[in-house]
Amino acid sequence: MILAGVAPGDRVYQLAITAFALVVPALLVLIAIAIGVAAWPAFATAGLSFITSSEWNVQAGKFGAAPAIYGTLVSSFIALLLATPLAVGVAIFLSEIAPKWLRQPVAFLVDLLAAIPSVVYGLWGIFFLVPMLREHVVPFLRDTLHLGSTPLFSGPAYGPSMLAAGVILAIMALPYISAVTREVLLAVPRSQRDAALALGATKWEMIWDAVIPYARSGIIGGIILGLGRALGETMAVTMVIGNRPEISASLLAPGYTMASLIANEFTEATSDLHLSALMAVGAVLFTITLIVNAIARWLVWRVASGPRS
Amino acid sequence: MARRQRTALVSSLRRRKTGNVVMLALTYIAALLATLPLVFILFHLLRQGASTLTPDFFTNMPRPVGEAGGGMSNAIVGTLILIAIACAIGLPVGVGAGLYLAEKRAGALAMTVRFLSDVLNGLPSIVLGIFAWQFLVRPFGRFSALAGGIALGAMMIPLVTRTTEEMIRLVPNSLREAALALGYPRWRTSMSVILRTALPGIVTGALVAVARIAGETAPLLFTAFGNQFWSTSLDEPIAALPLQIFAYAISPYDEWHAQAWAGALVLIVIVLIISLAARHVTRARFGSATD
Numbered sequence: 001m002i003l004a005g006v007a008p009g010d011r012v013y014q015l016a017i018t019a020f021a022l023v024v025p026a027l028l029v030l031i032a033i034a035i036g037v038a039a040w041p042a043f044a045t046a047g048l049s050f051i052t053s054s055e056w057n058v059q060a061g062k063f064g065a066a067p068a069i070y071g072t073l074v075s076s077f078i079a080l081l082l083a084t085p086l087a088v089g090v091a092i093f094l095s096e097i098a099p100k101w102l103r104q105p106v107a108f109l110v111d112l113l114a115a116i117p118s119v120v121y122g123l124w125g126i127f128f129l130v131p132m133l134r135e136h137v138v139p140f141l142r143d144t145l146h147l148g149s150t151p152l153f154s155g156p157a158y159g160p161s162m163l164a165a166g167v168i169l170a171i172m173a174l175p176y177i178s179a180v181t182r183e184v185l186l187a188v189p190r191s192q193r194d195a196a197l198a199l200g201a202t203k204w205e206m207i208w209d210a211v212i213p214y215a216r217s218g219i220i221g222g223i224i225l226g227l228g229r230a231l232g233e234t235m236a237v238t239m240v241i242g243n244r245p246e247i248s249a250s251l252l253a254p255g256y257t258m259a260s261l262i263a264n265e266f267t268e269a270t271s272d273l274h275l276s277a278l279m280a281v282g283a284v285l286f287t288i289t290l291i292v293n294a295i296a297r298w299l300v301w302r303v304a305s306g307p308r309s
Numbered sequence: 310m311a312r313r314q315r316t317a318l319v320s321s322l323r324r325r326k327t328g329n330v331v332m333l334a335l336t337y338i339a340a341l342l343a344t345l346p347l348v349f350i351l352f353h354l355l356r357q358g359a360s361t362l363t364p365d366f367f368t369n370m371p372r373p374v375g376e377a378g379g380g381m382s383n384a385i386v387g388t389l390i391l392i393a394i395a396c397a398i399g400l401p402v403g404v405g406a407g408l409y410l411a412e413k414r415a416g417a418l419a420m421t422v423r424f425l426s427d428v429l430n431g432l433p434s435i436v437l438g439i440f441a442w443q444f445l446v447r448p449f450g451r452f453s454a455l456a457g458g459i460a461l462g463a464m465m466i467p468l469v470t471r472t473t474e475e476m477i478r479l480v481p482n483s484l485r486e487a488a489l490a491l492g493y494p495r496w497r498t499s500m501s502v503i504l505r506t507a508l509p510g511i512v513t514g515a516l517v518a519v520a521r522i523a524g525e526t527a528p529l530l531f532t533a534f535g536n537q538f539w540s541t542s543l544d545e546p547i548a549a550l551p552l553q554i555f556a557y558a559i560s561p562y563d564e565w566h567a568q569a570w571a572g573a574l575v576l577i578v579i580v581l582i583i584s585l586a587a588r589h590v591t592r593a594r595f596g597s598a599t600d
Contacts, residue, residue: 007494007495007496009494009496009497010494010495010496012496013495013496013499013500016405017405017406017408017409017412018409018418019405020401020402020403020404020405020406020408020409021405021406021409021410021418021419021422022422023402023406023466024406024422024425024426024429024466024467024470025421025422025425027429027463027466028425028428028429030440030444031432031436031437031439031440034439034440034442034443034444035436035439035440035443037443038439038442038443038447085339086339086342086343087343088339089335089336089338089339089340089343090336090339090340090343092336092339093336093337093339093340094340097333097336097337098340106340106344109344109347110343110344110347112347112581112584113343113346113347115520115521115580115581115584116347116350116524116577116580117523117524117525117526117551117576117577117580118524118525118526118527119524119526119551119554119555119558119573119576120350120354120524120554120573120576120577121350122555122558123554123558123569123570123573124349124350124353124354126558126559127353127357127566128349128353171346174343178343202325202326202328202329203329203333204328204329204332204333205325205329207332208332225431228431229431231433232432232433232434232435232436233433234433234434234435234526234527235526235527235551235555239555239558239559259433259435259527262435262439263435263527263530266530266531267530279439279443282435282436282439285433285435285436286432286433286436289431289432289433289436290428290432292431293427293428293431293432294424294428296431297424297427297428297431301424
């Protein structure tokens with residue numbers, strides 16, 4: 001029996017929007033299949049050594065992705081190290097401290113950082129950031145802070161380097177971390193702040209002891225979200241990291257990330273195994289970012305989904 | 310005794326107050342440092358790009374190395390075509406999925422789709438490039454504008470889905486009830502009352518999504534590939550502004566570097582105009598809330 005009041009159009013409408021909604025999971029499954037199929041020959045040939053071997057030699061047909069995995073992790077770690085204090089500082093500034101008239105413009109400027117295309121960051125990186133690091137920052141680190149003797153800052157500094165990649169990734173991840181942090185801070189109930197102030201806390205003590213702990217898991221979620229961005233960032237990194245498949249302790253040496261390896265070698269890849277090896281690097285990247293993103297979203301949701309006991 | 314306690318309290322109070330001032334000042338510095346890169350980037354773009362940016366840049370084709378001048382007309386048109394394809398895919402799917410999420414709210418499928426759409430949004434764009442390459446380039450043996458547009462469209466879907474959902478949730482329930490009470494079927498209520506009320510917000514979300522994909526380069530390396538010649542054909546490689554900037558930036562030639570800066574300036578102006586338009590639409594929406 002057809003229920004009175006259910007128009008025939010409603011069925012079509014329900015079907016249509018359900019179908020559109022199903023596109024999202026379908027897309028993820030298709031992406032996983034595409035990458036799995038493309039990557040399979042390389043995984044089948046190299047086995048586990050694909051991840052553990054650090055020899056990436058196209059001529060010899062040896063594909064070990066360890067340098068790229070290492071470079072991805074190190075450059076993203078540098079990025080988070082630089083971006084997190086700044087981003088959290090900006091978010092605190094915008095949600096707790098800044099005078100009203102300053103909030104909108106500063107928030108807008110920081111948000112704009114997220115709108116700048118990756119390739120523009122890369123262009124700027126090649127012609128300004130890299131020379132600036134080589135001529136000012138590296139001499140400062142070595143001569144003024146005497147860090148040249150530590151392995152991190154030893155060896156020749158030509159310019160394109162892991163450090164340059166880390167710095168540019170920090171700038172790119174900053175707006176994401178600060179946007180999420182600001183959102184989470186704004187979700188902290190007013191009473192939390194009032195209670196701290198009523199106990200005689202200074203403004204900073206209120207922020208540090210009452211607001212931040214309440215928002216902690218959301219802030220961590222934001223940082224992990226920024227990590228997800230940094231791990232998968234391609235063009236800007238390709239343009240400043242130097243693209244050399246070697247593991248070096250020095251941050252001033254060139255390196256590779258998974259994404260930049262794929263982008264850089266894709267057009268030159270002639271053999272099927274080389275192509276497949278690049279896709280296998282993509283598969284590793286896909287898996288890592290999938291996990292990182294799922295964790296981040298879960299953490300942010302836990303805070304954003306309303307008050308808890 | 311009491312006096313000693315009081316001096317201890319006073320000195321601890323002084324320490325707390327100093328700490329307070331120092332930390333608050335540090336957040337000001339953080340805000341300043343965070344806005345500096347943007348200022349630097351915009352400044353360098355203007356200084357390096359403005360002199361090459363003549364009307365010829367928009368109407369001429371790229372010239373070979375050694376010849377000064379030339380433009381990126383093919384890349385600008387290519388980027389517009391890619392954006393159009395992406396919108397044709399990303400907008401209907403995103404709005405449809407957003408409608409579903411807003412109506413079903415806490416249903417099991419809705420929760421899953423919402424979560425997966427956030428996860429999809431965080432995936433590296435290069436991964437979507439590989440996806441489009443495997444399904445749309447490899448089987449046909451050639452790069453194509455269509456594959457590039459589809460990769461970008463797939464990137465738009467999660468963005469449009471989530472903003473559509475949020476905007477529809479802002480529509481007062483009384484509007485929905487009024488329409489239903491007048492005897493409108495649900496689908497007409499959704500189409501002509503709810504979607505229409507939420508339209509400015511959805512347009513904002515769409516513009517933000519377009520601003521994000523307009524500058525995407527990584528997925529296009531595997532799909533649209535770039536083209537030195539004039540092409541508007543959908544089943545052939547097509548030029549795109551970001552690809553052209555990348556190719557010129559990593560080349561060793563000064564003339565091409567100048568072109569890359571000019572191209573980057575055009576790209577950033579396009580992205581900024583779209584972003585500002587998005588803000589303007591939102592403001593118009595809240596401005597008209599009183600009438």
